Amino acid sequence: MSWRRPRPRPTHRADRGADLHVHTTHSDGSCTPGDVVRAAATVGLSALAITDHDTLSALAVAQPEADRLGIEVVAGIELSATDHGREVHILGHFVNPDDSDLLAAADALRRNRQSRFEQMIARLTECGLRVDPESLRRSYPRAALGRKHLADYLVRTGQVATHRQVFARYLGDDGPATVPKQGPTVSEAITLIRKAGGVAGLPHPPYDLSMERLASYRDAGLGALEVDGPGVDNRRSRRWREIANRFDLVPIAGSDFHAPDRAGRWVGAIATPADDLNRLRQRAGHS
Template sequence: MTGKSSRFPEADLHCHTTSSDGLLTPRELVQAASKLGLKAVGITDHDTISGWNEAVAAGEELDVEILRGIELNTDWNGIEVHILGYEPSGESIPFQEKLRELREGRSNRIIKILGRLHDMNVKIAPEEIKAIAQGESIGRPHVAQVLVQRGYVETIKEAFDQYIGTGAPAYVPHLKLTPEEGINLIRTAGGVAVLAHPGINQLDHQILPWVKAGLQGIEVSHSDHTPEDEQHYRSLAKLYRLIMTGGSDFHGEECKPGVKLGGWGVSYEVTEEIRELAITSKR
């Protein structure tokens, strides 16, 4: 984590729950947001929208607005690029089918990772991963949690560094869309497509082509962004007339130490901006 927490965010629009690789259930996350005084949170689980209903119900009860979202892992020339989608229609059949395909790809990837770990005499059964993964979207963080529980490593970071991170012995690439495909998937479902944490990969030269492909926003405030990153991407957002979003990328302390819910984010007005743009997209 390299970023600096925003001072007074009203909305944390990048949060993960147990529906993918977060540690809090959708309801627990909304309860935590309510205690912090957040006005809105974005539920942006990987390749699944299964946490939406629980989060919305909790939000109505606790007076926290829920921005329904998704995070897609895409690939640009071997570099992982994450695309956030806000308020896509969960009723879109092509959207549902593609998410199902991506989740199946995730499950197949985990089996291959476990096979590589087995070859290294690190023997973990698929059932152990399923016991950890409460949602339908399984990922490497679940493998990392089991590696910690079994005593192979002490921390999740160590699990990625030694075993399953990019370039590590048990790393297996997974099925990915191109950024353009991810943007199109979100847009055709009536959602708002946003480039997540661009400071990580710094593919600034690709932002304009992605804008031409339908990108509508840039995540400016993020736990991995330095103050310089934030200032830089604010300038690019103004240049390309993009919505400036922000969020912590909260997963839970064990998964992402130091990344606190509500530590990064935006004003509530950004939530309204995104909703208005999504409504326009669906017309």
């Protein structure tokens, strides 16, 4: 697998920064834990956080390769939560990967995801499409299967032309084959992460995020805000950083890496400067 060295961004010039938002084959990424660690070493990162959706299983797999290459793996997770019927993701950094409550919550989310996945297959069948769940599981043996994998399958099997069409016709938030997610509230997700010794952060904040809602997340224990990510221009990044400072949230950044063929979203394409990583570490109680 070839990895492209990202062009440095003006606000994140440090070569030894940290990509704090990376996914692997243990959730909905296409690269193994070892792959992303090697990619981080290739682009000169000092650290990366594996933040798979609702699972911590990739961390132990990644650690031997990280030890070999001298890369710090920040124990992370991206929990699926809800806020008044809206899905919200909450990042956790520097969590204890053996915390029983966090592991139990992640396991419950995965079970709910499996039930939801089966219901979406049934609805796609009602729409006249064909899905072979065993074929999907063979293609993604460790992944928590969801809408992305169904879209990949429908495009790969020639039933729908593009991923955009899959979501526009069937699997968008209001699509006929979509089943709403169930999960903890944002406050509950933040509490789980904090009790596991980590810092809870809000990734890819939406355009319509109100300051009142952000204040409620902070009051619930939110400790970090993703100020830079895919599709975020420098002007918006500066604005989010100003908001993070106003709310006493640690500014973090990451590529939200899923696959090496997504332009501008390679491992290390967007990185958190060392000073901010140290602030995050201190907030988690690490020296």
